[in-house]
Amino acid sequence: MVARYFSKVSFMAAMTSLVLLVGIFLVLTIYALDSISTFGLGFLTSTDWKVGADDEGGVFGGLVPIVGTLLTTLIAMIIATPIAMGIAVFLTEVAPPYMVKPVSIAVELLAAIPSIIYGMWGLFYLAPILQAIFGGSGIGVLTAGIVLSIMIIPFMAAITRDSMNTTPNILKESAYAMGATKFEVIRDVVVPYAKIGIIGSIILAFGRAIGETMAVAFLIGSVFSFPKGLTEPTTSIPVVLANNFAEATDLELSSMFYLALLLFMISFVVIFVAKWYFLRGVHHAK
Amino acid sequence: METILEIKNFNFTYAGALEPSLKHIDLPIHTNKVTALIGPSGCGKSTLLRAMNRIHDIYPGHTYEGQILLWDQEAQKHNNILYLEKEDDMIALRQKVGMIFQKPTPFPMSIFDNVAYGLRLSGVKNHSELRDRVEVALRGAALWEEVRDRLKENGMGLSGGQQQRLCIARAVALKPSILLFDEPTSALDPKSTRAIEELIEELKQEISIVIVTHNMQQAVRISDYTGFMYLGDLVEYDTTENVFNLPKNELTKDYVMGRFG
Amino acid sequence: MQNRLKINKIILFLSTAAAVIGILFLLWILLTLIVKGVSTIHWSILTEDLINGGIRNLLIGQFVMAGVASVIGIPVGLMAGVYLREYGRNMKLVNFIRNLSDVMMSAPSIVIGVFVFALMVAPVNSFNGWAGSVALSIMMLPIIISTTDSMLSLVPNELREAGMAIGGSKHRIILDIVMKSAKVGITTGVLLAFARIIGETAPLIFTSANSAFLTFNLNDQFPSLTVAIYNLANYPDEASRNLAWSASFVLTVIVLSINLTGRFLTTHKKRN
Numbered sequence: 073m074v075a076r077y078f079s080k081v082s083f084m085a086a087m088t089s090l091v092l093l094v095g096i097f098l099v100l101t102i103y104a105l106d107s108i109s110t111f112g113l114g115f116l117t118s119t120d121w122k123v124g125a126d127d128e129g130g131v132f133g134g135l136v137p138i139v140g141t142l143l144t145t146l147i148a149m150i151i152a153t154p155i156a157m158g159i160a161v162f163l164t165e166v167a168p169p170y171m172v173k174p175v176s177i178a179v180e181l182l183a184a185i186p187s188i189i190y191g192m193w194g195l196f197y198l199a200p201i202l203q204a205i206f207g208g209s210g211i212g213v214l215t216a217g218i219v220l221s222i223m224i225i226p227f228m229a230a231i232t233r234d235s236m237n238t239t240p241n242i243l244k245e246s247a248y249a250m251g252a253t254k255f256e257v258i259r260d261v262v263v264p265y266a267k268i269g270i271i272g273s274i275i276l277a278f279g280r281a282i283g284e285t286m287a288v289a290f291l292i293g294s295v296f297s298f299p300k301g302l303t304e305p306t307t308s309i310p311v312v313l314a315n316n317f318a319e320a321t322d323l324e325l326s327s328m329f330y331l332a333l334l335l336f337m338i339s340f341v342v343i344f345v346a347k348w349y350f351l352r353g354v355h356h357a358k
Numbered sequence: 359m360e361t362i363l364e365i366k367n368f369n370f371t372y373a374g375a376l377e378p379s380l381k382h383i384d385l386p387i388h389t390n391k392v393t394a395l396i397g398p399s400g401c402g403k404s405t406l407l408r409a410m411n412r413i414h415d416i417y418p419g420h421t422y423e424g425q426i427l428l429w430d431q432e433a434q435k436h437n438n439i440l441y442l443e444k445e446d447d448m449i450a451l452r453q454k455v456g457m458i459f460q461k462p463t464p465f466p467m468s469i470f471d472n473v474a475y476g477l478r479l480s481g482v483k484n485h486s487e488l489r490d491r492v493e494v495a496l497r498g499a500a501l502w503e504e505v506r507d508r509l510k511e512n513g514m515g516l517s518g519g520q521q522q523r524l525c526i527a528r529a530v531a532l533k534p535s536i537l538l539f540d541e542p543t544s545a546l547d548p549k550s551t552r553a554i555e556e557l558i559e560e561l562k563q564e565i566s567i568v569i570v571t572h573n574m575q576q577a578v579r580i581s582d583y584t585g586f587m588y589l590g591d592l593v594e595y596d597t598t599e600n601v602f603n604l605p606k607n608e609l610t611k612d613y614v615m616g617r618f619g
Numbered sequence: 620m621q622n623r624l625k626i627n628k629i630i631l632f633l634s635t636a637a638a639v640i641g642i643l644f645l646l647w648i649l650l651t652l653i654v655k656g657v658s659t660i661h662w663s664i665l666t667e668d669l670i671n672g673g674i675r676n677l678l679i680g681q682f683v684m685a686g687v688a689s690v691i692g693i694p695v696g697l698m699a700g701v702y703l704r705e706y707g708r709n710m711k712l713v714n715f716i717r718n719l720s721d722v723m724m725s726a727p728s729i730v731i732g733v734f735v736f737a738l739m740v741a742p743v744n745s746f747n748g749w750a751g752s753v754a755l756s757i758m759m760l761p762i763i764i765s766t767t768d769s770m771l772s773l774v775p776n777e778l779r780e781a782g783m784a785i786g787g788s789k790h791r792i793i794l795d796i797v798m799k800s801a802k803v804g805i806t807t808g809v810l811l812a813f814a815r816i817i818g819e820t821a822p823l824i825f826t827s828a829n830s831a832f833l834t835f836n837l838n839d840q841f842p843s844l845t846v847a848i849y850n851l852a853n854y855p856d857e858a859s860r861n862l863a864w865s866a867s868f869v870l871t872v873i874v875l876s877i878n879l880t881g882r883f884l885t886t887h888k889k890r891n
Contacts, residue, residue, distance in 0.1 A: 078790035079706050085698035086707070089720040089764065092757060096726075096734045103737050158637020166634050168418060169373075175638065177882070182645045184811075184878045186818030188845055189867050192852050193648045196860075222648070225641050242459050246525065248416050249457035250476040250532070251449040253627035260475070264466040276725065283727025285821040290852065310729045310821065317733065318825045332733040336726065343725045347718050445624055479623070 100333040106326035107132060115330060121296045123324055132327035134309075134334065136296055140213070141308040141335070143299070144288055145281045147217025148224060152281075153274060155221075156228035163229070164236040165258055176233070183226035188286040194219035195290040208303030209293075216292040216308075223287040228277035235269030236262055272350025279342040283335060285310035309335045362536055362566040363387035363410065364427040364436060370402075370409055373419025379405050383424070383592045385585055387536065392558060392567045394581035394598065396574060398618065401587040403570045407538050410568065411455040412439060412448060428455070429535070453480060456529030457538045461545045462521030464513030469505050472513045472524055476532045491531055499527035500557055519550025526557060530565070537561065539569040543576065555580050574614060578602055586610045649871075656868020659861040665869075669831040669847060672858065674866050676833035680842030683835065684748055684827060685817045688755035693809055696760050697798075700767025705793050717768065724761035731757050732822035740826055748841030751827025755816040762815060766808025770801040803884055810881035818874045820845035844870055 101108075107115065111132065118133020163176055198219060203210030239262045247257045263270065293305020294315050309331045317328050363386070370380040380402050387393050387410075395403040405414075414420045427436035428451070442448055453476065465472050473492040474482075482488055492509075496502040501523045505516070513524055522542060529537055539558070543551040558567055558580050571577050577584055577598060584601040586594045586609075594601060594610040605611040612618055667673025699720070707713035731754050739750035774797050782792035798805070820843075827841040829850060834842065844866055851863035 078793075079702075082698040082702035082706055085695045086702035086716050086764075088695055088699065089716055089723055089761065092760075093719050093723060096730065099734055099737045100730070155637045155641050158634040159641050161634040162638035166631050167638070175642070178642060178645070180882075181875055181878060182649075184814060184818075184874060185648075185871060186820070186845065186874060188818070188820045188848055189652065189871055190648065192848070192863065192867055193651055195852065197647075197651055222644050226645065229641065240463075242461055243463045243465070245413055245416065246457070246459055246463040247465065247475075249411060249413055249452055249459075250528065251453040251479055253445065253449065253623055255627040255630040256479060256623070258630075260467070261465055267466075279725050283725075283729065285727070285729045286849070289849070310727060313729050313733060314821060314824055317736070318828070329733065329737070332730050336730045339725065339727050339730075340722055343722045344718065347721045445627075446621070 096336060097333075100329050100336060104326055104329035104333050106323055107330040110323065111327070111330075115327070116334075119298070121327075130323055132324060132330075134327070134331050136298060137307050137309045137312045137331060138334070139298065140292060140306040141282060141310070143213050143306070144217045144220055144292065144308055145278065147214065147302075148220035148281045149274075149278055151218060151221035152225045152228055152277065156225050156232055156277070157270075159225070159229035160232035160236055161258060163233045164239075165254060165262065176230075179226045179229050179233075183230055186286070187223055187284060190219055190223040190287045191290040194222075194287070199291060202303075206303045208301075209305070210303075211291055211293045212301075212303045212305045213292065213299045214302040216288045219287050219291055220281055220284060223284065224277050224281050227280060228273060231273040231276060232270055235266045235273050238269060239265045268350050272346045275342060275346035275350065279339050279346060282342065283310060283339045285314050289314050360389060361386040362389045362429045363568075364425070365406075365410075366425040366427065368406075368409070368422070368424035368426060370405060370414075370423075371421045372405075373417065378423075379590050380409075381590050385592055385595060387566055387568055388583060389429075389566050390562055390564070391582040392562050392569060392580050393583045393585065394577035395568065395570045395585050395587060396572075396577050397587035397593075397613070399572075400589075402590045403585075403587045404540055406587070407457075407540055407568060407570050410439075410536070410538055411452050411457055412442065413452070413457065415448065431535070449479075453532045454534055455536045455538060456532060456534035458522070458525055458529060458540065458542045460541045462518055462525055464516065464521050464524055467513065468510050469513045469516070469524060470509040473527050473531050475528060480532065492527075495527040495531035498530045498561070499523045500553065500560070501527055517550070519546050519553055522546060522550065522554060523557065526554075526561075530561070534565060536566045536568065539567065539571075541570055541572060544572060551576075574602075574616075586613060588613070652864075652868055652871055655861075655864040656871075660865040660868060664862070664865050668833050669829075669842065672862060674844060674847070674862070674869065676830070676842040677844040677847045677866065678869070679833060680748070680827075680830070681817060681844040683837075684752045684755055684823070684841060684843065685813060687749075687752035687837070688759055688816055689809075689813060691753070692756035692759035692812070693763055695756075696763025696812075697767050697805070699760075699764045700771060701793060701798075703764070703768045704771035705789075705797065720761045720764045723757075724765060727821075728758060728819055729821040729824075732824060732826055735822065735826050745838075746826065746828035746840045748827050748837030748839065751823045751841055751843065752837065754822035754826045755819060758819060758822060759812045759816050762812035763808060766811070767801075767805055770804035770808065771797060773804065774800050807881040807885045810877050810884070814874050814877040814881070817877070818845065818870060820849055824849070 115134050117135055119135045120131040120133045122131045124130035163172055167175060194215060199210035199215050202215050243261055244257050247261045288308055289311045292308055292311050294307050294311055295305040296307060299306040313328060313332060320328050365383050365385040368380060368383040369378045371378040383406060397403050408414050409426060422440045425438045426440055428439050430437050439451055442451060465475060470492055473495050474488050477488055477491055493502060501520060504520060516524060543554050561567060581598045584598040585592050586601060588609055594605060594607045602614050605614060664673045666675055668676040703713050703717060735750050735754040739753060740746055778796055778800060779792055782796045823843045823846050827843050829846040830840045830842040848863050848866045851859045
């Protein structure tokens with residue numbers, strides 16, 4: 073009796089993931105319906121974001137935040153990927169044994185620091201420096217991208233290291249026994265062996281970066297126009313939601329749900345690809 | 359010269375360990391013979407083997423004492439490999455002293471590239487030379503007939519026994535003067551084991567061989583000399599025939615008669 | 620040969636440099652936080668509410684919401700993990716749920732805020748603490764599922780079989796033997812999940828929003844430390860910014876302490 077009840081409950085609990093995922097998709101779609109039926113797919117290519125005179129109606133298009141999201145994420149990935157790979161290689165192959173543990177813990181703790189802290193640091197410390205170097209206001213795509221990269225580096229490094237660590241020692245030893253240098257062992261054995269996992273880790277970090285709100289919110293400028301240069305402000309989907317969602321009504325609110333739905337679908341696809349294709353059986357419980 | 363390698367009064371201590379794992383080892387490795395190292399788990403036989411190509415050095419902090427003298431054909435003398443420090447000397451040593459591991463370790467690349475790997479590292483670029491030497495190595499490892507039509511396929515797709523022969527071909531391609539086998543058949547079925555053993559007997563025409571094995575019948579079948587190790591000591595060393603039939607030491611006697619292990 | 624060694628040296632140097640650069644940046648952030656935090660913090664900040672220039676109500680509010688989220692998220696997550704590892708017969712379904720849960724773990728937190736807004740804020744037309752708690756519980760759930768799942772997978776099958784052999788029923792074996800032997804790992808997972816949600820901002824901005832007063836009424840707008848930091852840092856006056864720094868410092872200390880406690884538990888276990 074209890075046994076049956078226990079297993080039923082555990083089944084229902086497992087189903088909550090499915091229910092939530094479908095629920096999120098449905099709820100976002102329903103609330104976005106107004107905007108979807110008004111603007112259709114043209115929403116994706118339109119740059120207008122104008123509220124109607126009486127706060128009703130108006131014209132809304134998602135291209136600016138979509139581009140802003142992709143641009144900041146791209147900058148972040150370009151900076152973060154080589155550094156994170158370097159850290160992962162350092163931790164798995166280069167560091168002397170007594171350094172591996174403390175550096176690993178440092179990396180993991182840094183991955184645990186709330187993203188709002190990265191954002192605040194960027195606003196008050198990095199932005200003035202970048203302003204001095206590149207001009208502009210210090211607030212813009214580049215600053216947002218750099219802070220975003222700093223935020224995802226520990227995450228990316230940790231999961232890439234996990235993938236590289238799956239290379240069996242005996243395989244590396246056989247390459248050394250052939251007279252390979254450390255770099256040759258990394259290039260010819262570790263990277264090819266862990267390739268799938270490494271790619272998966274990069275995609276997963278991309279998924280994390282694209283949905284990140286707080287590291288970017290302080291720094292991107294939250295302006296509804298295309299950036300004319302890397303130091304110019306623009307906005308991204310999460311930032312539009314964070315800063316404008318609470319005040320929006322009617323068609324504008326519905327358009328925000330449309331944006332949220334887009335973001336959710338992009339990240340769903342990205343993460344599903346990473347998990348399903350590249351990271352089968354690898355668990356990153358962080 | 360009669361011995362390709364001379365180990366003299368050799369001690370080895372793992373990083374951070376207080377006691378040496380190998381104590382006062384004296385062991386000759388005869389040229390073009392098979393020398394087997396036997397003994398219970400943890401006796402130090404693999405540790406000794408891994409000192410002969412200094413593969414220990416890829417993990418820092420271990421200490422060597424004594425001498426491991428490797429015959430240098432060009433200079434016509436023995437050199438102590440424990441003096442090597444520079445990385446290029448280490449690389450040269452490992453190309454001269456090849457190693458085969460407990461499990462087959464094909465690299466994540468094609469069969470051809472696996473065998474060509476060491477050659478490419480050592481600077482062979484000419485494709486026809488590579489092809490020839492890969493073929494010779496694969497023939498030498500008795501694998502050529504089985505893989506000649508699928509050299510482009512991934513080495514991991516071969517059976518366990520084939521993979522191990524691929525690893526032997528990979529090592530043989532470099533024309534080493536010694537090959538170290540670290541329990542090469544422990545992960546293989548009896549048929550593949552037999553093939554590897556035949557191969558070892560074939561190889562000793564050209565190459566001196568040291569093999570660590572758990573399997574005493576294997577030592578009897580293929581080796582000319584046998585060393586019995588126990589708790590970091592080389593207890594007895596003699597011709598295989600003498601070690602198994604007329605052991606001088608009580609411990610050796612108990613071990614080869616299967617009383618412990 | 621010399622060329623190979625040179626390339627080797629260069630690459631290893633670059634990798635070390637990457638590690639040094641990464642760690643320098645991160646040290647810079649931590650150091651800023653400590654310097655700014657320590658220089659702006661004083662006791663009154665911890666004993667006063669936001670309305671009087673302190674963070675007492677914010678801290679309490681953040682913990683209350685994370686606590687309520689845990690009450691929802693932990694049992695559901697544990698049971699889901701148990702299903703995946705102990706009950707699920709259809710491996711296709713089990714793997715599908717596993718993947719969905721992983722996808723949920725990486726879902727943008729702001730989207731979860733939007734979702735909960737639609738369900739729990741829009742209908743009552745008021746920000747409320749329940750909504751914030753539910754948003755956090757949704758963030759927490761997949762982390763708990765994933766760690767429970769992988770910790771249970773480490774329990775050797777012999778233990779389950781031994782339990783069966785003495786005639787234990789399945790749910791008793793799970794509760795008394797399997798869960799118990801995975802206890803430390805699961806506890807660590809729960810602590811890491813808690814550390815994760817206590818620092819979340821995005822899902823709270825338009826669910827709980829923030830309040831300047833101490834309140835335990837979850838039906839109303841609810842104080843949140845992280846949302847307050849976001850607001851304060853955007854104010855132009857020095858006092859607000861300083862308060863944001865103190866609050867960030869306190870938040871980071873809390874998050875890292877919980878995190879380290881979790882890690883300590885596992886390493887301590889390993890040693891015994």
